[in-house]
Amino acid sequence: MDVIVLGGGPAGRALAGSCAEAGLETTLVDPRPDKPWTSTYGAWADELPKETPIAVRAPVTRAIGVEHHVLDREYVVLDNTRLHLLPPAVRVEVGKSTSITLGPHRSSVRLADGRTLTAALVVDATGAPPSRGRVEQTAAGVVVTKEEAKAVLDDGEALIMDWRQPPVTGVEWPTFLYAVPLGPDRVLLEETSLARRPGLPVAELRTRLASRLAGHGIAPTTVEEQVRFPVDLSRPTRLTFGAAAALVHPATGYSVATTLTLAPLVAEAVADALPKGPRAARAAAKQIVWSPAAKLVHTMRRHGLRALLAMPPEQVPEFFDLFFRLPDELRRSYLSDREDVAGATKAMAELFRHAPWRLRRTLVLAPQDR
Structure with a gap:
């Protein structure tokens, strides 16, 4: 087995399907793989x-x-019904993972029913961690x-x-x-x-x-x-995908489009690097998910989230008026392009330039992450 993907949500299925289409022997593990999505x-x-x-x-x-x-x-x-479908080449195992053990050549997943599955790579796509x-x-x-x-x-x-x-x-x-x-x-x-x-x-x-x-x-x-x-969400150190990899936009909550876009890129990177060994494949996948540019844009978006949380309620509609007045290309960059550092920077600078002083103060003095 080349790849085990844990989690049968949109991110997990997109990645498992892309891995199979890239020629990788792929297994998807989920407790209820046939359950329809209601979101x-x-x-x-x-x-x-x-x-x-x-x-x-x-x-x-x-x-x-x-x-x-x-x-x-x-x-x-x-379309949730069609998005739920998997290529026939993906093997589906019903189960819930309890632990992952990484090895230099193979990694293993322990399931709640006592079974152990092994593969060159294990990717956690089980969703965001508990939000308490x-x-x-x-x-x-x-x-x-x-x-x-x-x-x-x-x-x-x-x-x-x-x-x-x-x-x-x-x-x-x-x-x-x-x-x-x-x-x-x-x-x-x-x-x-x-x-x-x-x-x-x-x-x-x-x-x-x-x-x-x-x-x-x-x-x-x-x-x-x-x-x-x-x-x-903070970026994890292990190999993850989807919300588990903090791919949720900090300022909007959107993530599905990002995971659908990245899934084939991650699968191709893994397929190209796996002949060099699991470590190389993991590094290649992580580079796709969190490139230096993506990390920097994510940091800027996290600041936007902190500023939003610090705003008095009456300032929030005014803030979004300013945002929706931005030129189309700047809104698109901030909302959708996770590697456009220049675009995100310009969008934030333009918004600040047009903001009244009381809102500027909130944008500048937003508390740091905790």
């Missing part, structure tokens, strides 16, 4: 590989801070009909952020409405806390969502989707 995965269309399965396209994308912004960038929702004490993104959403959603979303649109606060809130913390089409007659409406330590409780998000929907004349319904994951 909604959205992304900008231009940051995805061309072969990515798309469920719905939204040619018009809007965002609201204090002002309304129409963004010249298509947004899409991924970390900065979390949380959300609670409902699915309504397109007719019901008309008050907030027109046909062919995606609303990635609406920072106008609902009438009823129990905690002084800014949240936004995220609204995307899921199909011909289904729309997801989700109240989202972008980042908070600890994450804003789901009960508070439910209250806010019900209040917001009532204000738009939409009858409250049961929560159908809940989100909770850490965004202030």
Whole structure:
């Protein structure tokens, strides 16, 4: 066996499939490999590989801070059913890993049922570590009909952020409405806390969502989707992929597009380097996942996260107005290009240049990581 990938989420499946397509003998290990995904995965269309399965396209994308912004960038929702598929060459083992032992020539994975699997490389793609004490993104959403959603979303649109606060809130913390089409007659409406330590409780998000929907004349319904994951992840030293490798964007929470883009590059690097031994293959994979440029951009985005956490609630919509006024290429660089150091630097400099002094102070004096 050449590669064992632990974890059958979008990152693990993308990497396992890419490794198999690169000619590597690959096994995917997951406790419930046939379980369908219930989360909604959205992304900008231009940051995805061309072969990515798309469920719905939204040619018009809007965002609201204090002002309304129409963004010249298509947004899409991924097709979970097709994204879940694996090439026939990938061997699937049902199980949960309990330990990994690295060796100079082979590595082994111990499973909860007592079995041991061995391969030249083991990649942990089991997701983010427990988020206790970390900065979390949380959300609670409902699915309504397109007719019901008309008050907030027109046909062919995606609303990635609406920072106008609902009438009823129990905690002084800014949240936004995220609204995307899921199909011909289904729309997801989700109240989202972008980042908070600890994450804003789901009960508070439910209250806010019900209040917001009532204000738009939409009858409250049961929560159908809940989100909770850490965004202030540190880069691990072992070989990991996806959220386990801290590939979650610190300032937005997005990660799936990045993992889908990197998966074939990592697989090719491993296939090229593996004849030289597992150590060379691990080093090649890590270089793809965390190049020096990617590390530097990640550091800058972490500063953006700290600044966001330090802002008084009333400054957050104003901050996003400034961000959405940036030229398209600078927004794209900061949101999507994880190796464009010059672009990320220019985006942050432009935002600072146009910010009022009270917001500049927050941007400069944001506390360091802890």
